Amino acid sequence: MTFPANIFASTNIGVDKTNLSILDDLNESQKQAVQHSGGPLLVVAGAGSGKTRVLTRRIAHLIGSQNVSPFEILAITFTNKAAAEMAERVSKLVGRVALRMWVSTFHSACARILRMDGSSVGIKSGFSIYDVSDATRLVDYARRDLGVDSKRFSPKGLQRSISNFKNELITPGQALENAQMDTQATVAKIYAEYEQRLRAANAVDFDDLLGKCVELLREDDEVREKYQNRFKHVLVDEFQDTNLAQWEFVRLISKKHNNITVVGDADQSIYRFRGADHLNMQRFEQEYEDASVVVLNTNYRSTENILNAANAVISNNNSRHKKELVSDKGIGEPIVVYYANSDRSEAQYVANTINKLSTTQSLDSIAVFYRTNAQSRLIEEQLIRNGISYRIIGGTKFFDRREIKDAISYLRVFSNQSDEASWRRIINEPKRGLGDTSISKIATFARNYGISFRKALEKPNEIGLSKKASTAALGLCSLFDVAANGEYETVAKVLEYLLEASGYKKMLEDEGSFESQGRLENLLELISQAREFDIAIDKKIEFAEQGDSGLEIPTFAHEDSTIFNPESVFDRIQAFLEAVSLLAESDQANANDESVTLMTLHSAKGLEYSTVFITGLEEGLFPHERSMGDISELEEERRLCYVGITRAMDRLYLTCALSRIMYATPDYFSPSRFLKEIPAELVNAIEDKEVPSEFMRSSAPGTNNKSSRYSRIYDDFAFDDIDPNDQSEQGRVIGQGKRPRRRDFATDEIIRSRIWGSDSASKDQISDVNEFEAQPLISQPPEPDFDTSEFAIGSRISHEKYGLGTITSLDTHKNGDIAISVDFPTDRTRTFMASLNPPIELV
DNA sequence: ACACTTCACCTTTTT
DNA sequence: GGTGAAGTGT
Numbered sequence: 001m002t003f004p005a006n007i008f009a010s011t012n013i014g015v016d017k018t019n020l021s022i023l024d025d026l027n028e029s030q031k032q033a034v035q036h037s038g039g040p041l042l043v044v045a046g047a048g049s050g051k052t053r054v055l056t057r058r059i060a061h062l063i064g065s066q067n068v069s070p071f072e073i074l075a076i077t078f079t080n081k082a083a084a085e086m087a088e089r090v091s092k093l094v095g096r097v098a099l100r101m102w103v104s105t106f107h108s109a110c111a112r113i114l115r116m117d118g119s120s121v122g123i124k125s126g127f128s129i130y131d132v133s134d135a136t137r138l139v140d141y142a143r144r145d146l147g148v149d150s151k152r153f154s155p156k157g158l159q160r161s162i163s164n165f166k167n168e169l170i171t172p173g174q175a176l177e178n179a180q181m182d183t184q185a186t187v188a189k190i191y192a193e194y195e196q197r198l199r200a201a202n203a204v205d206f207d208d209l210l211g212k213c214v215e216l217l218r219e220d221d222e223v224r225e226k227y228q229n230r231f232k233h234v235l236v237d238e239f240q241d242t243n244l245a246q247w248e249f250v251r252l253i254s255k256k257h258n259n260i261t262v263v264g265d266a267d268q269s270i271y272r273f274r275g276a277d278h279l280n281m282q283r284f285e286q287e288y289e290d291a292s293v294v295v296l297n298t299n300y301r302s303t304e305n306i307l308n309a310a311n312a313v314i315s316n317n318n319s320r321h322k323k324e325l326v327s328d329k330g331i332g333e334p335i336v337v338y339y340a341n342s343d344r345s346e347a348q349y350v351a352n353t354i355n356k357l358s359t360t361q362s363l364d365s366i367a368v369f370y371r372t373n374a375q376s377r378l379i380e381e382q383l384i385r386n387g388i389s390y391r392i393i394g395g396t397k398f399f400d401r402r403e404i405k406d407a408i409s410y411l412r413v414f415s416n417q418s419d420e421a422s423w424r425r426i427i428n429e430p431k432r433g434l435g436d437t438s439i440s441k442i443a444t445f446a447r448n449y450g451i452s453f454r455k456a457l458e459k460p461n462e463i464g465l466s467k468k469a470s471t472a473a474l475g476l477c478s479l480f481d482v483a484a485n486g487e488y489e490t491v492a493k494v495l496e497y498l499l500e501a502s503g504y505k506k507m508l509e510d511e512g513s514f515e516s517q518g519r520l521e522n523l524l525e526l527i528s529q530a531r532e533f534d535i536a537i538d539k540k541i542e543f544a545e546q547g548d549s550g551l552e553i554p555t556f557a558h559e560d561s562t563i564f565n566p567e568s569v570f571d572r573i574q575a576f577l578e579a580v581s582l583l584a585e586s587d588q589a590n591a592n593d594e595s596v597t598l599m600t601l602h603s604a605k606g607l608e609y610s611t612v613f614i615t616g617l618e619e620g621l622f623p624h625e626r627s628m629g630d631i632s633e634l635e636e637e638r639r640l641c642y643v644g645i646t647r648a649m650d651r652l653y654l655t656c657a658l659s660r661i662m663y664a665t666p667d668y669f670s671p672s673r674f675l676k677e678i679p680a681e682l683v684n685a686i687e688d689k690e691v692p693s694e695f696m697r698s699s700a701p702g703t704n705n706k707s708s709r710y711s712r713i714y715d716d717f718a719f720d721d722i723d724p725n726d727q728s729e730q731g732r733v734i735g736q737g738k739r740p741r742r743r744d745f746a747t748d749e750i751i752r753s754r755i756w757g758s759d760s761a762s763k764d765q766i767s768d769v770n771e772f773e774a775q776p777l778i779s780q781p782p783e784p785d786f787d788t789s790e791f792a793i794g795s796r797i798s799h800e801k802y803g804l805g806t807i808t809s810l811d812t813h814k815n816g817d818i819a820i821s822v823d824f825p826t827d828r829t830r831t832f833m834a835s836l837n838p839p840i841e842l843v
Numbered sequence: 844a845c846a847c848t849t850c851a852c853c854t855t856t857t858t
Numbered sequence: 859g860g861t862g863a864a865g866t867g868t
Contacts, residue, residue, distance in 0.1 A: 079858080107858050132857080206858055273856065372855055374859090394857085428844095435844045468844095582858070602856045624855050640856080663853070664859045 022060050022093060026053070033294040034058045036261070037066075038233075040288035042281070043263040046325045047310070047646035048301030048608070051263055055237055056086055058261065059101075060093035062233055070094070072232040074253065075103040078241065080582065082606060083108075086237075102231075106246050107206060107582050110213040113227065114204070120220045121212050126574060128203040128412050128419045129581040133400070135159055135205040138421050142193040148186055162191045166207035167243045167275030169214060200447070202418045210245040217252040228256035238606075239264035239284070243275030251287075260288075266321065267314050270602060270640050272633070299325040299646075301608055303332025306652050309678045310645040316677050317635045334684040335652045337675060341688045343378055343616075343660040349688075350613050351382035353653065354596060357611060363389065365610035367597040369644050371622040375615060376598050383596065393599035399580060403508070403519040407526055408580065410498045411491075414480055415573045417454035420446070430507035432472035438465050442473070454480075476502075489569055491576045492530040499523060533576050537566050601644045612648035614641075617656040618669035629832060631819050641674045654678075658688075788818050788834050790842060797822060798843045 023031055030050055033043050034057045045051035059075060062068040077083045083103045091098035102109060114123050130138065139162060140155035165175050172192035179185040198204060204212060217224045234254040236242070239262035242250070254260040262284055269278030285291055299307055307327040314320070340346035354366055368379055376392055383390045398404060406429055409422040416422075420443060428434045445463045446456035456463065458477050460470035479501055488494045499505045505523070508516040565571045597609070601622075616622055622641070627633035645652060656671045788810065791797075795807045805824040818834040832838035 105858065209858085271857075274858075374854060377859095431845075433844070437844085600856065621855095626855060636856095661859090 022057050022064060026050075026057065027298060029294050029296050029298075030054050030057075033261075033296070034061050036292055036294070038257075038259045040258060040284070040291035041261040042284050042291050042293045043261065043296065044281070044293065044323075045263050045265055045296040046299060046323065047265060047268060047643070048299040049296035049325070050298075050300060051237070051265075051296065052082075052086065052089070052606075054296070055235060055261075055263055056089040056093070059086075059090050059098075059235065063090075063094045063098075068233055070097050070101045072230060073101055073235070074109065074231040074233070075101070075235045076106055076109060076237065076250070077103065078105065078238040078606065080105055080108065082237065105582065106242075106249065107209050108578075110209040110249065111578055111582065113213055113216070113223075114209065117220070117223045117226070118212065118216060120223065121216045122199055123204060123212055124202050126202060126416050126570070128201065128416045128422065129209070129578060130198070130203050130205045130421070131581060132159065132206070133405075134203075134421055135163075138197055138201075138203075139190065139194050141421075142197055143190050146190060146193055148190060152183075153186065153190070158187060158190055161187050162194060163205075163207050164275060165191060166205075166211045167245055169211060169245055169248060197420070200418065201420045201453075202416055203421070207245070210249055214245055214248050214252065217249070224252065227253050232257045233259045233261070235261040235263070237263050238268075240266050240269040240278040240281055241271045241276040242280050243271075243277060245275070247280050247283075258288075267317075267323075267639055268605065268643050268646075270605065270636060270643060272636050295323075297323060297325055298328055300328045301649050302327060302646060303329050303650060305332045305335055305682045306645060306648050306650075309335055309652070309682050310642050312679055312682075313638060313645065313674055313677045314642040317638050319632070319635060333651055335654060335678065335682050337678075337683050337685045338653065338655040339671065339685065339687045340655060340657045341659065343375075343657045344382075345688050346615060346655050346657040347378040347382040349655060350379055350615060350653070351386040351388060353613075354383070354388055355386050357651075358388065361610060363594045363596045366613075367599070367604070367607070367609040367611070367647065368613040368615060369599060369601045369604050369647070370615045371601060371624060371640075372616075373600060375621075379598060379615065389593060389595040390598055391595045393597065393603045398522070398525075401519075401522055403522055404526055406504065407495065407499060407523060408577065410502065410504075411495060411573050411577055413454075414483060414494065414498065415570055415577065418452040420453045423453045423457075426502075427476065430503045432476065433466075433468045434472050434476075438469045438473075441465060484569075490530075490534040491569070491572050492527055492534055494569060494573060495527055495530050499527075530576060533579065534572065537572060537575070601640050604647050605643055608647050608649055610649045611651040611653070612644070613653045613655065614644045615655045616660070617654050617672035617675050618660070619672055620669055621660070622672055622674070629838065631832075638674065788820065791820065796843050797840050799824070799838070799840050804843065 023034065026034060027050075030053070033041065033054045036058070043051070043054060045054065055075070059073060062073060063070055075083075075086060077086055083105060087099050087101060087103045090101070090103075102112075104112070111129065114121075114127070115125050118125070118127070136155045136159040139159045140150070143150065143153055143155065143158060165172075170178070172188060172195055175188035175191055176185060179188050198208065217227065231253055234250060236250055241264070250260065250262075262281075264278075264281055266278040266281050269276055285293065302310070304327045307325055311324050315322075338346070338349050340349055350368060354363070354368075357366060370376060370379070373394060380390065380392065399408070406426055409425040412419050412422040413426060424439060424443075427439060441463050442453065442456050442465075445459070446453050449456070454477070457473045460473040465473060479498070482501070483494055483497055488497050505520070508520050508523075564575065601614070620628070623634055623637035627637050654675060656675065657669065659666050659668050661667075791807055791810060793807055793809060796804065797807060798804050799822065803824065805822040807820060808823045809821040810818060820832045820834065820838070820840070822832065822840070832840060
């Protein structure tokens with residue numbers, strides 16, 4: 001079991017002000033950006049072009065040369081880790097005062113503002129912050145109580161829709177007004193109900209942090225004035241990943257002084273699913289006509305080979321301003337592309353290669369990336385087998401574990417008595433005889449009388465609970481009363497008491513299973529993290545009295561300590577909960593021992609490693625199946641690939657596997673189009689030596705009856721000529737799934753030849769860099785036989801999944817592919833590529 | 844109310 | 859392959 005590196009072990013940052021001059025080691029463009037005197041500034045910063053350096057130096061420059069107070073600067077970064085790093089780097093230039101500045105993520109900054117000033121938009125200071133799973137649960141309660149069918153409106157789908165509304169700053173009322181169909185109206189009603197419940201629970205979700213903050217800045221003149229006056233300079237990193245709410249927040253808060261610097265790279269925009277819109281880069285120029293623009297296009301990170309590969313891949317995106325990075329390093333080694341037979345042999349190759357590399361370079365300088373978290377498991381296994389230590393970023397998150405969520409809920413209930421969702425989580429955990437019936441009664445009572453869940457819990461007799469339930473309810477109340485009696489002064493002490501006195505710990509101990517043992521260990525880990533947090537706060541107090549602080553405590557800067565009383569255990573717990581909620585995946589990236597880093601491509605943004613492995617480069621996985629039908633989503637996948645490649649400084653390995661186990665069922669893939677987009681002369685291609693492994697054939701039949709794109713690719717390639725009625729041994733259909741699983745009886749050789757090309761080139765030929773193109777291992781996906789000749793703008797069509805729609809545009813791309821955009825009244829406008837044979841028919 | 848089962852769905856990606 | 863919802867039996 002891997003625990004996250006301790007997130008609260010406050011890095012005792014070396015804050016010696018070095019003799020570094022602010023303008024040392026900068027090129028002309030960088031200097032220009034750093035010295036920009038004021039007004040709007042857009043820095044278009046390619047990968048590895050010294051973006052962070054520019055931002056850091058600019059802040060230092062403002063403080064050192066422009067007489068700007070550190071407290072008049074608001075700097076927004078993408079993760080808490082990036083924020084801490086930036087504060088540290090600034091502190092090296094201007095001293096410790098930098099550590100008390102507002103350098104934070106959007107979400108942290110907004111949470112802070114809402115804590116202090118949220119009351120006028122209905123947010124009370126003690127609010128709980130719900131993560132996506134909390135929010136989804138609450139949305140589902142709202143759906144259920146409105147009597148809406150969960151089959152047609154899935155909790156996740158609803159949560160996503162609501163989240164999208166919030167990202168676009170659309171209120172429930174507006175959503176209802178805009179609704180054109182019943183389904184949309186239903187979603188809007190659930191949205192309204194969900195909002196009401198959030199407010200009743202004094203809780204906000206992630207999107208609210210921004211949305212409510214924008215509402216506050218828009219509507220409360222006094223508050224707006226306060227922040228606009230205060231922040232004379234606003235700087236935003238990763239601007240290409242801002243959504244409308246974030247953009248609006250930035251615009252509002254910087255409006256008075258208009259000294260706004262944004263830094264970004266449209267080619268690295270990878271958060272569209274979260275509402276990010278890289279066009280915000282262009283909009284910035286339109287909105288601020290007097291904006292200065294600085295372009296940083298010298299890459300100081302990667303070798304020419306790596307950079308050329310990245311440039312080649314990204315140039316396939318059509319909706320893009322052409323720009324090319326120039327490398328400052330030599331040519332470097334060729335990129336290695338490894339074609340594995342299976343996901344297992346892919347993982348073996350990665351582990352073996354790391355083993356070899358580790359004799360000449362530190363494991364810290366090596367990273368392995370993948371598209372989805374689920375891919376990490378096999379790689380982990382092989383690394384363990386090879387005795388290579390690793391750390392994993394994200395994945396099954398520590399704070400997502402059930403026991404941790406329960407413990408957090410105990411704390412939430414302690415600090416926010418109205419938090420119904422958290423009450424529900426812990427009220428019968430451990431079992432107290434307060435089952436579903438009792439819970440419903442309590443919740444209904446609370447709602448009817450407009451009182452908090454806790455207040456209702458105190459009145460079991462009025463509610464009419466059974467005797468056993470009544471006793472349990474009163475017992476629970478007194479548990480929290482005792483916890484709050486002043487005897488327990490720190491987060492750790494309260495937490496320990498609650499877990500002990502509630503019987504939660506005992507419940508796990510009594511269970512005595514291997515699993516419950518693990519859960520107990522996790523709880524101990526949480527308590528120790530709480531302890532670290534307490535220590536950090538206490539140290540902070542000490543330093544603060546000396547007028548200085550070397551420690552970074554999440555959220556509560558000394559400057560604004562009026563809202564945070566370290567003597568109050570309530571405030572401490574609230575701070576702890578907030579730090580935990582807003583923790584980013586990539587915030588855990590530090591570990592002490594030397595090890596390889598594993599993470600998703602998304603988490604990799606902003607980082608760099610000497611050696612990078614990108615695994616799972618297969619059609620359907622990367623680009624992901626879910627993005628393959630929509631051109632703009634496909635382009636986002638390509639940007640993700642670009643981000644991955646440009647993380648590598650010296651060596652880049654790309655791997656793809658012929659077969660891969662998905663949902664415990666083997667499936668077959670063809671190599672990713674991204675591999676083909678890399679010029680052959682940059683590549684050294686290697687093919688798996690091993691005989692295809694047995695397990696691919698012998699694996700137990702599952703019930704994967706999903707008609708996936710992979711299956712289709714697979715079917716098209718391998719089995720057009722296999723008769724499903726063939727009763728011979730070769731053709732016998734095995735497996736009892738609803739759909740015969742034809743893949744089970746085919747030999748790997750058939751599959752291999754059909755998917756990868758019929759006369760698979762010999763290993764030697766493939767390894768020859770120059771012959772790679774001449775001997776393509778990879779056969780193209782099905783030739784586009786999709787006929788668009790009768791399509792015209794305005795044609796009415798019918799789509800298998802989205803129903804009737806109207807063609808709004810037809811674009812022929814430079815590769816000959818045709819993009820068909822269709823407006824669906826029941827859905828958004830979608831774009832389909834003819835080469836992908838979309839299920840569209842003229843009507 | 845709870846313990847035990849079977850079943851569907853799942854995986855993009857994250858503040 | 860793992861999880862949470864829903865169903866079944868005490």
